[in-house]
Amino acid sequence: MTSENTNSPRAVGEASRSKKTRLPYYPGCTLKTTAKNLEDSALATAEALGIELVELPRWNCCGVVTSLTDDDLMHHVAPIRNLIRVQEMNAAGLADGETRLVTLCSMCFNTLKRSNARVRERPEDLTSLNDFMYLEEDYDGSVEVVHFLEILADLGAEEIGRRVKTPLTGLGVAPYYGCTLLRPKEIGIDDPERPTIQNDILQALGAELIDNPYKTVCCGSYQTVQDKHAVAELAHGILTHARAAGADVLTTFCPLCAFNLDNRQREIVERHPDFETIPVLYATQLMALAFGLGPESCRFDLNFVDPRPMLSSKGIMKEEAWATRQA
Amino acid sequence: MGNQTGMMERISESTRSLTTGVDTKDVEHWVMIYIMGRGYRVPADLTIMTAMEFAGYRLIRSCGCRQGFCGACATIFRREGEYKLESALACQTRVEDGMSLVQIPFSPADAASYDIASEAYAYSVFSKHYPEVARCVSCNTCTKACPQDLEVMDYVQSAIKGDFGGLTEQSFDCIQCGLCAIRCPAEIVQYNVAQLGRRMYGRYGSPEPAHLKARIAEIEEGKFDEALDRLAGASTEELEKLYAASERESDG
Numbered sequence: 001m002t003s004e005n006t007n008s009p010r011a012v013g014e015a016s017r018s019k020k021t022r023l024p025y026y027p028g029c030t031l032k033t034t035a036k037n038l039e040d041s042a043l044a045t046a047e048a049l050g051i052e053l054v055e056l057p058r059w060n061c062c063g064v065v066t067s068l069t070d071d072d073l074m075h076h077v078a079p080i081r082n083l084i085r086v087q088e089m090n091a092a093g094l095a096d097g098e099t100r101l102v103t104l105c106s107m108c109f110n111t112l113k114r115s116n117a118r119v120r121e122r123p124e125d126l127t128s129l130n131d132f133m134y135l136e137e138d139y140d141g142s143v144e145v146v147h148f149l150e151i152l153a154d155l156g157a158e159e160i161g162r163r164v165k166t167p168l169t170g171l172g173v174a175p176y177y178g179c180t181l182l183r184p185k186e187i188g189i190d191d192p193e194r195p196t197i198q199n200d201i202l203q204a205l206g207a208e209l210i211d212n213p214y215k216t217v218c219c220g221s222y223q224t225v226q227d228k229h230a231v232a233e234l235a236h237g238i239l240t241h242a243r244a245a246g247a248d249v250l251t252t253f254c255p256l257c258a259f260n261l262d263n264r265q266r267e268i269v270e271r272h273p274d275f276e277t278i279p280v281l282y283a284t285q286l287m288a289l290a291f292g293l294g295p296e297s298c299r300f301d302l303n304f305v306d307p308r309p310m311l312s313s314k315g316i317m318k319e320e321a322w323a324t325r326q327a
Numbered sequence: 328m329g330n331q332t333g334m335m336e337r338i339s340e341s342t343r344s345l346t347t348g349v350d351t352k353d354v355e356h357w358v359m360i361y362i363m364g365r366g367y368r369v370p371a372d373l374t375i376m377t378a379m380e381f382a383g384y385r386l387i388r389s390c391g392c393r394q395g396f397c398g399a400c401a402t403i404f405r406r407e408g409e410y411k412l413e414s415a416l417a418c419q420t421r422v423e424d425g426m427s428l429v430q431i432p433f434s435p436a437d438a439a440s441y442d443i444a445s446e447a448y449a450y451s452v453f454s455k456h457y458p459e460v461a462r463c464v465s466c467n468t469c470t471k472a473c474p475q476d477l478e479v480m481d482y483v484q485s486a487i488k489g490d491f492g493g494l495t496e497q498s499f500d501c502i503q504c505g506l507c508a509i510r511c512p513a514e515i516v517q518y519n520v521a522q523l524g525r526r527m528y529g530r531y532g533s534p535e536p537a538h539l540k541a542r543i544a545e546i547e548e549g550k551f552d553e554a555l556d557r558l559a560g561a562s563t564e565e566l567e568k569l570y571a572a573s574e575r576e577s578d579g
Contacts, residue, residue, distance in 0.1 A: 029450075029487045029488050029489075032450075032489055032490065033449070033450045033488070033489045058431040058481065059463075059484070060465040060480065060484040061463060061465055061487060063465070074464055074466070075464060077464055077466055078464055078465035081465050089533075118456070132466075133467070135467065135470075135471070206343055221566075222497060295383075
């Protein structure tokens with residue numbers, strides 16, 4: 001199997017200066033509902049960078065959480081069916097022969113890429129899956145599942161920096177990764193122990209990078225359903241360490257991490273009355289602001305801890321821009 | 328529409344049970360079908376429904392409009408030599424030689440009760456009333472079962488995405504026969520999920536049609552009171568004459 005990490009960084013930046021690069025895009029259910037703030041800000045950011053993320057005309061659940069058991073192929077049906085949709089999109093002339101499928105939700109990224117890796121490694125599994133989906137055209141293994149962060153890294157900090165209209169000067173940003181972008185390492189987009197892929201981007205936006213070792217500590221994931229207080233304790237550790245290191249906000253690309261780090265601050269405050277809440281943002285929300293795209297594309301109303309007071313205190317947002325809308 | 332009477336006669340003719348007035352001497356092509364395991368020789372050009380009647384079944388349930396609209400005649404069948412169980416509407420599907428079949432008159436499926444006015448117009452309405460939608464593994468079995476050729480899996484996915492407009496569009500021709508729910512390995516009641524979605528879209532999502540608003544105002548002003556009184560007092564013969572001469576208005 002060819003590693004998707006060696007995917008040659010095609011000249012997206014070059015293209016963005018002349019004409020838009022169109023890339024097939026898989027949103028996932030959360031980006032259409034509770035994480036609309038990730039989708040809207042990412043689509044706006046991409047457009048400003050000359051990239052058009054073209055949503056698959058037809059898509060289903062990513063399969064959420066890869067099936068790890070050897071004989072359970074049923075749960076690979078959903079992810080592989082989505083990859084067939086990329087082939088269909090190309091056949092319909094909607095994707096310029098582009099085989100990369102861009103994801104934004106790190107959970108969707110993880111699930112789709114792992115299923116893709118599985119069927120590439122085990123052709124007999126691909127045959128079984130294709131046979132089961134006999135109404136669809138066969139999946140040929142050609143799709144490369146990528147994350148939007150990889151597209152940004154390919155573009156490079158210089159290209160991103162060129163778009164900045166409102167630098168995030170004086171804003172301490174702690175990048176947070178969680179696990180699904182990084183693990184297992186065969187499909188991860190960066191070093192699973194010491195990821196840095198957000199660093200250049202945040203610095204290009206003019207932010208003060210607050211790198212800290214808690215960036216890969218588990219957020220508690222789905223335990224949030226079973227035991228919200230256990231998750232709140234994990235989040236408490238991650239947030240207080242980021243704060244102690246000088247962070248004003250944290251950034252993530254995972255809607256589940258965002259929920260656990262952001263929404264669980266309600267439970268943290270109950271147990272730790274001295275805890276000072278801290279905004280948790282999708283990195284693309286900060287990018288959209290830095291690019292001067294306005295708060296409309298950021299959907300800050302979906303963030304649990306309102307980041308707007310912090311952002312306006314740093315002069316990154318105008319206070320009336322949100323105060324009037326709130327009234 | 329001058330040919331209205333002729334059309335009504337043709338519809339009435341086509342829905343008449345073929346078991347009456349068929350002279351078996353005139354039937355050229357015959358097939359064997361197996362209704363609940365028992366073999367019957369029936370004329371080859373009958374639908375499953377009329378073939379059952381030819382075989383002597385009197386349909387009290389599993390039979391409604393005979394036009395493919397009501398969804399009452401859900402049928403499970405298998406072609407000779409095939410392993411696949413397929414599904415169809417008995418009134419819309421012709422018998423084939425060697426076909427084995429049974430009718431499913433009713434699906435005792437869960438239908439949530441809710442007050443549409445107090446539900447939030449968000450995807451959460453589905454997880455609240457039909458949480459099993461989240462269990463969809465995208466196997467597409469529901470789509471294969473649908474006698475209306477709907478993309479059932481795609482409308483379930485639209486529910487998960489909170490796309491009420493898409494769900495309405497994709498499920499609009501559902502006749503609620505229940506075959507999708509019977510086949511679903513995730514135990515989703517697709518057709519009731521879709522009905523909830525369409526109701527939500529109708530109430531909160533779709534734009535209010537201007538012509539409907541105008542017509543309601545006209546009704547309230549009493550514009551049609553006199554005409555209605557006239558109809559209410561008309562004889563059956565007069566009504567039949569009026570119906571035959573009526574023209575359908577455009578939907579505007």
